[in-house]
Amino acid sequence: MTRNTRRIIFFGFVLIFLIVTPGVLLYATGYSFDWESKQLIKTGSFYFQSQPAGAQIKIDGKLIDTTPSYVSRLNPGQYQIQISKDGFLTWQKKLNIEEQITTEARNIFLIPQKLNLELVTDNVTSTKDYFLTEDQRNVQMQTALIASSTLKDVLGFTLYQSDIYYLQKSNLILFKTDLSGRNKEQISLQPLPEPGKTDSGQQKIYQIVISPEQTAVFQPGGKFYLLDKQTKIFNLLVDEVQGIEFSSDNEKILFWTNHEIWVMWLKEVWAQPYRKAQDKELITRFADKITSALWLVKTNEHIIFAVQGNDNNSTIKLTELDGRDMRNTFDIHSGKISEVYYNQNDDLLYILTDGKLYSLDLLRS
Numbered sequence: 634m635t636r637n638t639r640r641i642i643f644f645g646f647v648l649i650f651l652i653v654t655p656g657v658l659l660y661a662t663g664y665s666f667d668w669e670s671k672q673l674i675k676t677g678s679f680y681f682q683s684q685p686a687g688a689q690i691k692i693d694g695k696l697i698d699t700t701p702s703y704v705s706r707l708n709p710g711q712y713q714i715q716i717s718k719d720g721f722l723t724w725q726k727k728l729n730i731e732e733q734i735t736t737e738a739r740n741i742f743l744i745p746q747k748l749n750l751e752l753v754t755d756n757v758t759s760t761k762d763y764f765l766t767e768d769q770r771n772v773q774m775q776t777a778l779i780a781s782s783t784l785k786d787v788l789g790f791t792l793y794q795s796d797i798y799y800l801q802k803s804n805l806i807l808f809k810t811d812l813s814g815r816n817k818e819q820i821s822l823q824p825l826p827e828p829g830k831t832d833s834g835q836q837k838i839y840q841i842v843i844s845p846e847q848t849a850v851f852q853p854g855g856k857f858y859l860l861d862k863q864t865k866i867f868n869l870l871v872d873e874v875q876g877i878e879f880s881s882d883n884e885k886i887l888f889w890t891n892h893e894i895w896v897m898w899l900k901e902v903w904a905q906p907y908r909k910a911q912d913k914e915l916i917t918r919f920a921d922k923i924t925s926a927l928w929l930v931k932t933n934e935h936i937i938f939a940v941q942g943n944d945n946n947s948t949i950k951l952t953e954l955d956g957r958d959m960r961n962t963f964d965i966h967s968g969k970i971s972e973v974y975y976n977q978n979d980d981l982l983y984i985l986t987d988g989k990l991y992s993l994d995l996l997r998s
Contacts, residue, residue: 675732678705681716683741684932684996688718700741716741727958737905740934740955744963750984750991757990760974760983775812783814788828788836789850793843800825800839800850807841807848807860807867820848822865828852844879847886847899851877857888870897876926880933881977887936889926893918894938896954906957917952917960924970930977931996937965937982939973949973949984951995966993 681690683700690697690704692712697704700716707730717723721743728736757763765773776797780790790799798809798820805824810817828837829852839850850867851857857874858867870888877888884900894916902908919940924947926938934954941947947970952962965982972985982993 674708676706677709677730677732678703678707678735679712679714679728679730680704680735680737680739681714681741682737682739683716683718683724683743685718685721685743688716688721688724688741688743691715691717703735714738716743718743720747721745722963724961726955726961738955739904740932740953742929742932742935742951742953744951744965744995748965748993748995750966750993753983753990753992755989757985757988760972760985760990763990764974764976764978772812779810779812779814784810789839789841791841791843798841798843798848800841807850820865821860821867823867825850825858825867826856828855842877842879844883846883847879849877849879849886851888859886871895875923878927880928881930882933884933887926887928889923889938891922892920894923894926894936894952896936906955914954914956916954916956917962925973927973927975929995930975931980937973937975939970941970945969949982965995 679692680703681700686700688700690700690702692704692714694713709730709732711727711729713725714728715723715725722745724741724743726738728738730736773792776790776792779797780787780799784790784797784799786802788800788802788805790797796809796811797814798807800807805827806819807821808817808819825839828839831837837852837855839852842849842851848860849858851874853875855873856869857871857877859870860867873890874888875890877886879886884902885896885898888895888897895913896916897913898908898910901910916936917938921940921942924939924941926936929935929937929951935951936954937949937951939947939949946967948967949965949970950962951965952960966984968986970984970986974983974985975981976983980996982995984991984993
């Protein structure tokens with residue numbers, strides 16, 4: 634091989650290197666060539682995670698992969714997403730891709746198409762009482778006895794772990810005590826407003842709700858207050874609520890009125906969609922009456938609620954917190970429903986109707 638030939642080969646490889654390397658580097662750093670606009674653009678990506686896993690991912694109708702999956706090199710824009718699995722209802726949402734950003738949907742919960750109610754027992758009056766152990770019943774009886782006889786000046790009380798939290802009727806200050814009723818500790822520094830009277834003239838009673846990190850009081854159909862841990866003062870959050878429930882991860886609180894369900898975030902959320910502490914968001918609104926709402930404890934990203942129609946039949950629904958585009962909301966069960974209760978010990982939903990208690994498995998049906 635002559636010297637000139639070797640020079641030609643060498644410079645040929647140099648030329649190929651100079652041509653190919655920029656393209657490889659651009660590709661590796663997320664650039665793509667848009668043939669319509671005839672220009673280089675920065676791409677983005679999706680990450681999908683579902684329960685159950687192994688669900689098909691379709692983007693704009695094209696089958697891409699199964700969950701969990703990272704889908705890269707997508708041009709910026711809006712995409713129609715479908716997550717589906719045999720035997721389950723389809724989850725769908727329009728999501729945006731932005732340059733060099735991964736758009737995530739980590740809390741996709743698929744509802745089984747066929748949900749089987751199983752009769753647990755009959756002659757049940759209350760779901761919460763049904764699941765109490767004998768020891769727990771005895772403690773509740775002891776709590777009620779202490780509240781009425783030892784404490785006496787009590788407007789409302791609740792048992793949390795091994796302490797009794799109670800509002801003192803004379804000054805509307807929150808206290809707590811142990812099961813002896815003797816070791817008292819003041820929790821709030823300023824009195825709550827007078828609770829007012831019912832239509833029958835009786836004084837309304839505050840309900841007390843405790844979580845490991847938060848303390849709240851509310852009147853059903855009235856005001857909802859949250860205790861500031863620093864100042865030990867109750868702050869008014871909402872003028873009218875029917876019920877409240879803390880999430881088991883202590884990151885948010887659910888509250889509802891007759892026609893709306895809201896969530897307030899107690900801590901910042903660093904997973905998409907991002908939220909700041911104290912953010913409040915309307916989750917859903919109905920013309921029919923919302924009779925109950927509770928967390929799907931397994932995820933803490935979904936709410937189970939019951940809506941009662943004019944015929945007194947109720948429909949149990951499940952909706953997601955992710956409000957991007959639309960919230961996927963699914964019907965679970967319809968009928969004459971007295972109570973809905975989620976038992977996190979066995980991850981089953983319990984439905985009380987006409988004294989009969991049924992269980993429903995949303996996770997394994």
